[in-house]
Amino acid sequence: MELTTRPVGGDEVLYKLLKSIEKSPKTNQRKLADELGVSLGHMNYLLNDIVDKGWVEVSESTTNKRRACLYHLTPAGLTERAAVTMRYLQSLLQLQKSMNLEIETLREESNKISAAIQRGLSSLYA
Numbered sequence: 001m002e003l004t005t006r007p008v009g010g011d012e013v014l015y016k017l018l019k020s021i022e023k024s025p026k027t028n029q030r031k032l033a034d035e036l037g038v039s040l041g042h043m044n045y046l047l048n049d050i051v052d053k054g055w056v057e058v059s060e061s062t063t064n065k066r067r068a069c070l071y072h073l074t075p076a077g078l079t080e081r082a083a084v085t086m087r088y089l090q091s092l093l094q095l096q097k098s099m100n101l102e103i104e105t106l107r108e109e110s111n112k113i114s115a116a117i118q119r120g121l122s123s124l125y126a
Helices: 010-023 029-036 040-052 075-124
Strands: 056-063 066-073
Touching (some): 010 040, 010 066
16 A cells, blocks of 8 residues: 555644654654544554654653653654645645635625614614
8 A cells, every 4th residue: 555645634734743743752642643633543554654754763762661662753754844834834824814805704794784784773763
């Protein structure tokens, strides 16, 4: 099975995943899954995907007789983190622009409705 260039969930999930790994290399799959709002199985898939792409390296650490994984961004992972940050930012800016247009449309509609109601109510009391 060929893995996609971007994990399922798009740039938002990839951005948050790479950011979380960079911030907390000692994290675990369950914490990452909870933080990103995905299932544990999906997180496992995402981590395997970015490891296979060479964006993250995994090393094992033993603390208090417990085996744990440490996740580290590779130079390729840092490059991808920068690229995905820009893509995600662009998508958020586009969303903001769309939302601002929608808000303006709703304001105009609300003003028209309010004016119509006022005209109707004032004619009732005249």
